[in-house]
Amino acid sequence: MKTAQEMKPNSVALIDGQPWLIQKAEFTKSGRNSAIVKMKLRNLLTGSSTETVYKADDKLEPVILDRIDVTYSYYSEPNYVFMDEEFNQYELNKEDLESVLPYIVDGMTDVCEAVFFEGKVVSVDLPTTIVRQITYTEGSARGDTSGKVMKPAKLSNGTEVKVADFCEIDDWIEIDTRTGEYKSRAKAPV
Amino acid sequence: MKWDIFCSVVDNFGDIGVTWRLARQLVAEHAVAVRLWVDDLSAFARICPAVDPRLDSQVQHGVAIHAWHGQWTAIEPGDVVVEGFACHLPDAYVAAMAAREPKPLWLNLEYLSAEKWVGGCHGLPSMQSNGLQKYFFFPGFTGQTGGLLRETGLMAERHAFQADAGTAARFWRELAVEPVAGARLISLFAYENAALGSWLDGLAAMQSTTQLLVPEGRILKDVERWLGGPQLRAGDCRVRGQLQVNVLPFLEQSQYDRLLWSCDFNAVRGEDSFLRAQWAGRPMLWHIYPQEEGAHWDKLDAFLQLYSQGLSAPAREALLALWRDWNGGQMMTQSWSLWQEQAEELTVHAEKWCLEQASRTDLAAALVQFQQNWI
Numbered sequence: 001m002k003t004a005q006e007m008k009p010n011s012v013a014l015i016d017g018q019p020w021l022i023q024k025a026e027f028t029k030s031g032r033n034s035a036i037v038k039m040k041l042r043n044l045l046t047g048s049s050t051e052t053v054y055k056a057d058d059k060l061e062p063v064i065l066d067r068i069d070v071t072y073s074y075y076s077e078p079n080y081v082f083m084d085e086e087f088n089q090y091e092l093n094k095e096d097l098e099s100v101l102p103y104i105v106d107g108m109t110d111v112c113e114a115v116f117f118e119g120k121v122v123s124v125d126l127p128t129t130i131v132r133q134i135t136y137t138e139g140s141a142r143g144d145t146s147g148k149v150m151k152p153a154k155l156s157n158g159t160e161v162k163v164a165d166f167c168e169i170d171d172w173i174e175i176d177t178r179t180g181e182y183k184s185r186a187k188a189p190v
Numbered sequence: 191m192k193w194d195i196f197c198s199v200v201d202n203f204g205d206i207g208v209t210w211r212l213a214r215q216l217v218a219e220h221a222v223a224v225r226l227w228v229d230d231l232s233a234f235a236r237i238c239p240a241v242d243p244r245l246d247s248q249v250q251h252g253v254a255i256h257a258w259h260g261q262w263t264a265i266e267p268g269d270v271v272v273e274g275f276a277c278h279l280p281d282a283y284v285a286a287m288a289a290r291e292p293k294p295l296w297l298n299l300e301y302l303s304a305e306k307w308v309g310g311c312h313g314l315p316s317m318q319s320n321g322l323q324k325y326f327f328f329p330g331f332t333g334q335t336g337g338l339l340r341e342t343g344l345m346a347e348r349h350a351f352q353a354d355a356g357t358a359a360r361f362w363r364e365l366a367v368e369p370v371a372g373a374r375l376i377s378l379f380a381y382e383n384a385a386l387g388s389w390l391d392g393l394a395a396m397q398s399t400t401q402l403l404v405p406e407g408r409i410l411k412d413v414e415r416w417l418g419g420p421q422l423r424a425g426d427c428r429v430r431g432q433l434q435v436n437v438l439p440f441l442e443q444s445q446y447d448r449l450l451w452s453c454d455f456n457a458v459r460g461e462d463s464f465l466r467a468q469w470a471g472r473p474m475l476w477h478i479y480p481q482e483e484g485a486h487w488d489k490l491d492a493f494l495q496l497y498s499q500g501l502s503a504p505a506r507e508a509l510l511a512l513w514r515d516w517n518g519g520q521m522m523t524q525s526w527s528l529w530q531e532q533a534e535e536l537t538v539h540a541e542k543w544c545l546e547q548a549s550r551t552d553l554a555a556a557l558v559q560f561q562q563n564w565i
Contacts, residue, residue: 015317028307030488034276034300036326038311053314053326055276055298061319 002062004037004054008178009099010115010123012044012063019044019063021122023098027056042095044117049095066116070124072108080104082114082124090114090121100126102159103177109189126177131186132156134171137163150182191222191561192268196258198277199230202408204479206234207443207462209274210253211339212299215554217252219342222558225268227258237443270295270561272327288320295564296324297557302338302461304493309334313560327560329553331496336560340552344469345545348451361448366425367436373399375453379446379463380409380477384519387416392526394431403449405438413437454537457516471544473536475516490517501539505532 005027012019020041029035035056042049054060070082070090079091094101100112103126113125137153149165153173163173163182174183193216197209206228213226228234231243240250246257262280267287271294273279287294298316300308312328312335327336341347351357362369369375376393380386386409393400404413406424413435414422422428424439441449446463450456450470458467459477467474476493478486494513498506509532511525529536551559 014319016319016321020317026307028311030303030305030307030485036311038307038314041317050317051314052317053311054316058316 001059003056004039004058004060005035005056007037007039007060007062010125012065012115012117012122013041013060014063015060018046019117021117023049023123029056040098044120044122063117065122067113067125068116069111070114071111072104075106082112082121084114092121092124096121096123100124100177102157102180103130103132103155103175105132105155105157128177129174129183130177131172131174131189133188134163134167134169134173137167137169139168140165191270193222193224193270193272194227194268195224195272195274196227196277196279197229197274198258199228199233200275202460202479203233203237204460204462205275206230207237208339209272209299210234210238211341211443211462212272212554212557213253214251215339215341215552216558220554220558222270223254223268224252225254225256227256229258231255231257236440239442266290267294270297270557272297272299272557274299275301284320284322288322293322295561296322297327297560298324299557300326300328302329302465303489304331304496305489306492312336323564325560325564327557331493331547333550337551337553337556338465338468338547339554340469340548342552345548348447348469348471351448351451358452361445361452364445365438365449367403367438370399370401370434373401373434374455376400376402376455376457377449377453378402378404378409378413378457379407380457380459381480382408382412383477383516385516385522386412389516389522389526390416390430390433392523394433396432399432399434402433402435403438403453404435405446405449406440410437468540468544468547471541473533473540475512478517480517486517490514497543500542502532502535505535505539508532509536 007013007022007025009022009025012021021044022039023042024040026038036053037056038053040051068084070084073081073083078093080097082090110127110130114121115123115125132155134153135156138151145166150162151165152160153163153167154160161175161180161182167173167185172186172188174186176183195209195213197205199206209226213224216222216224231241235241235243238250241255242248248255262282264282264286267283267290271287276298308328308330309332311326314326316324316326318324329336329338404410410422417428417430419428422437424437426437428435447466450467453472455473456467456470457475458464460479464476478490480486494510498509508528512529515522515525
């Protein structure tokens with residue numbers, strides 16, 4: 001068993017006999033309220049989605065899932081197609097990819113993990129850190145070089161992230177895919 | 191319809207204060223049978239002296255009160271089960287809930303907060319592996335939450351009390367307090383607070399007289415230290431400069447309400463007195479329950495953001511400065527002076543806020559409605 005707080009997006013919990021994919025998990029703690037985790041879940045058998053909330057220390061039963069390395073190949077409406085080393089293709093729709101969709105861009109070379117439940121692909125995990133290029137951001141407003149002042153920036157797929165004030169258009173940046181937060185400037189991928 | 195409400199007294203009187211009010215109101219206004227399970231009847235007896243801590247079960251105000259012992263005796267669960275403030279229900283009781291047909295509605299009643307995330311979590315299910323349906327229920331100040339505890343006749347009762355000088359005079363006599371003519375009345379109920387001395391210095395140095403009414407509680411030692419005299423007890427009256435301090439006994443809930451209604455300004459703490467001060471329609475100062483790593487500041491700021499809407503910039507700044515100094519244990523001299531300059535607007539605002547909140551569905555009614563919709 002794992003606590004609700006330990007269950008991360010793209011993991012699966014068995015609840016009342018049903019496998020539920022955790023698409024989103026938001027932890028909150030404030031004042032005297034018990035720490036809670038709000039989750040968006042999708043039933044892997046019926047496809048239905050629901051929002052639910054747990055005390056952070058509530059126990060959930062994790063399901064061990066099979067995983068294989070894949071890379072993003074192309075988009076064929078309505079599916080995103082991933083491919084493994086043996087050129088097997090795996091199709092997922094945007095509901096399956098909710099937590100990773102903001103970082104899917106054409107030509108990406110990140111090695112991802114396709115996640116399987118009972119032989120069926122149910123989601124994809126990105127690496128913890130990815131590198132993406134800024135396609136638009138305003139100029140530095142305050143000349144800050146500390147990295148503490150943040151401003152919005154857009155990636156090529158339209159995703160908006162907060163980046164350090166000194167970042168410029170065409171810069172490459174590292175993003176933490178667990179939090180969606182900017183980590184640092186980076187070199188362009190080779 | 192039978193409801194079971196569970197209350198684990200963590201510390202102080204907030205948990206039992208809220209669950210006791212809820213239990214009473216459900217019985218009085220919604221005709222449901224309520225069993226209130228409490229793990230510390232001694233704490234309960236402080237706010238409701240009629241409760242006998244030695245009894246395993248008793249009835250007060252129509253509520254069946256039960257001592258909640260470590261060793262649980264099997265009982266048939268109610269139709270609705272409320273776990274107060276995420277307390278852990280006995281495993282055997284949860285098993286009995288799962289075995290019951292029809293299954294009960296299980297609600298986790300959380301603490302009051304003005305934070306935005308509350309609206310996004312209120313009423314959401316917490317899917318269980320035993321077939322039970324559990325939901326999180328959040329009190330709050332907006333339409334996206336479960337509302338606030340408020341008895342149906344509370345506003346009328348308060349207005350009648352405040353309009354009748356004779357009733358107020360009788361109340362002071364009951365407390366054995368002689369009101370000082372023309373004095374500003376302030377009630378003080380707080381946790382230990384390093385800011386107190388500077389505030390009392392400011393009150394004592396004012397040109398007008400202040401009468402400070404302090405029910406027995408954790409702040410009394412700080413008052414005692416500031417006065418520099420012998421130990422304070424209920425009934426004591428001390429004067430320093432323009433400040434007269436009257437020490438009151440610990441008050442049961444209805445008496446405490448009347449104290450809040452009688453004062454021009456109320457310093458309150460935690461959750462229950464914080465809410466009751468809002469229903470008094472008078473300016474207040476909230477000492478929020480302090481948390482490790484300062485987790486309470488977000489909660490304080492969220493309330494201030496909501497509460498200060500509609501205030502002029504100077505009044506808002508004065509309010510924020512006073513509350514932040516008080517909760518940060520900082521010198522209050524300047525912020526109290528600023529607050530005084532804005533007192534008139536802040537006093538009008540307190541009544542406006544009260545009436546606005548009183549126009550919303552109250553918590554007990556919202557719980558009953560939730561249960562009816564669930565069926």
